[in-house]
Amino acid sequence: MTILNWLRTLRVKMQAKKAARATINELSALTNAELNDIGISRGEIRHLAKKYYEDTVKENLKSLPSEPAWPGLEVNPNLKGSV
Numbered sequence: 001m002t003i004l005n006w007l008r009t010l011r012v013k014m015q016a017k018k019a020a021r022a023t024i025n026e027l028s029a030l031t032n033a034e035l036n037d038i039g040i041s042r043g044e045i046r047h048l049a050k051k052y053y054e055d056t057v058k059e060n061l062k063s064l065p066s067e068p069a070w071p072g073l074e075v076n077p078n079l080k081g082s083v
Contacts, residue, residue, distance in 0.1 A: 012060040020053040 027035065027045045035042060 009061060013057055016053045016056040016060070019056065020049040023049045023052060 024045055027040065027048070028042075032042060040048065
């Protein structure tokens with residue numbers, strides 16, 4: 001993983017964490033009746049925010065280019081997975 005990819009990954013995770021925190025804050029501000037209207041119990045708020053965080057990170061990291069550890073280094077296909 002290059003430094004650039006590491007920084008991109010870090011940025012994606014920080015943005016997703018910020019959005020998850022905002023989700024927790026907004027849902028926590030609702031009354032129990034309002035939460036009930038949208039089908040969420042107060043105990044599910046953190047779980048939903050964590051799931052949102054994980055899904056967001058996974059989706060955004062799929063778009064990052066995967067680069068070899070050493071560009072230009074060719075690996076013998078017969079040796080892949082043997083180490």
